[in-house]
Amino acid sequence: MAALVPFPQSGLSATYSPWSNTLLVKAQGEVPGYLAGAFIKREDWVGGLRFSLRAFPLIFPENFPPPGPKKIDATLKVQIHLPLSWLNSKTVLFETAGAEYNVNIEYLLEGVGPVDSPKKSPSSNDEAGGQDHGGRIIGSVLTPIKVLLGAGGSYRISARVPIPESAALAPLPSVKISFNSEFIKLVDSSHVGDSIVWDVAWEKLPTGEGQNPQSVDVTTSIPHTEFGGLTNWTRIIQPYTVEFIVYEQK
Incomplete structure (x- = not known):
C-alpha cells in the first residue's frame, strides 16, 4: 500500500x-x-x-x-x-x-488568476434576479472522468437533479453543463426521471497544439435555507476530460 x-x-x-x-x-x-x-x-x-x-x-x-x-x-x-x-x-x-x-x-498568463480570496458568489437564482441571500458557498471539484471520443461520435453525460426544498421562498437547485463551444457542441438534452441527460460531440476536432483534451464541467448547485431565510449553497463540479482519439482501421 x-x-x-x-x-x-x-x-x-x-x-x-x-x-x-x-x-x-x-x-x-x-x-x-x-x-x-x-x-x-x-x-x-x-x-x-x-x-x-x-x-x-x-x-x-x-x-x-x-x-x-x-x-x-x-x-x-x-x-x-x-x-x-x-x-x-x-x-x-x-x-x-x-x-x-x-x-x-x-x-501562466498575466491577468488570469484570482483577484481576492474566495468569496461568496451569487446563487443561480441570484444571477438572474440580482438578489443576495446573505449565505455562503461551499464548493468541491470531484476527480475528473476520462472520456475517449472519436470523430463523428457522441458521449452521453447524465446528472441527478436535486429535489427542491419544501419552503415556499426557497431558491431552486440547478444543474448546468459548460464547455468550450469552439470544440464541443451539445447534440441533444432531455430529462429522464430525476436526471438530466446531455449528448455532446465534437464541433471542431482538437488537433492543434494544447487543444487535446477538452474539458466539460457539470455544476450542481444545492440550496440549504436556514431559519430566517438565510441560504447557504453547496456547489459541486464534476469535470469530464474529453480526449480526441483516432480509431485504427482493420
Whole structure:
C-alpha cells in the first residue's frame, strides 16, 4: 500500500495553463531510497484542491545496507477551469509524511488568476434576479472522468437533479453543463426521471497544439435555507476530460 512520502515544500509546485485549462502539479527532489514509484494523488476535499505525495515502501533483507536518497520527478495533470470565485484558486494543499503545505498556483498568463480570496458568489437564482441571500458557498471539484471520443461520435453525460426544498421562498437547485463551444457542441438534452441527460460531440476536432483534451464541467448547485431565510449553497463540479482519439482501421 502506498504511503505518504517525507518531502520539502521547496520541491513542490503548481502551475495553471488557461490555454489548455490544465493544472500541473509537480514534486521534484529527493526521497528516501527505501521508497519506490513515487506519485501524486488527488484527494477529495471540500473548498479547495488537495494533493498528496505517495510511494511504495521496499522490503530489504535483514542487515541490508540502507540505500541512499533517490531523485523523483512526479507530475499530475488536472483538467479544471480556474479561477473559481467560490473555490480557493490561489493555492493547493499538499500533504506529505512530514507536513501539509499550501503551495501557490502560478498562472501562466498575466491577468488570469484570482483577484481576492474566495468569496461568496451569487446563487443561480441570484444571477438572474440580482438578489443576495446573505449565505455562503461551499464548493468541491470531484476527480475528473476520462472520456475517449472519436470523430463523428457522441458521449452521453447524465446528472441527478436535486429535489427542491419544501419552503415556499426557497431558491431552486440547478444543474448546468459548460464547455468550450469552439470544440464541443451539445447534440441533444432531455430529462429522464430525476436526471438530466446531455449528448455532446465534437464541433471542431482538437488537433492543434494544447487543444487535446477538452474539458466539460457539470455544476450542481444545492440550496440549504436556514431559519430566517438565510441560504447557504453547496456547489459541486464534476469535470469530464474529453480526449480526441483516432480509431485504427482493420
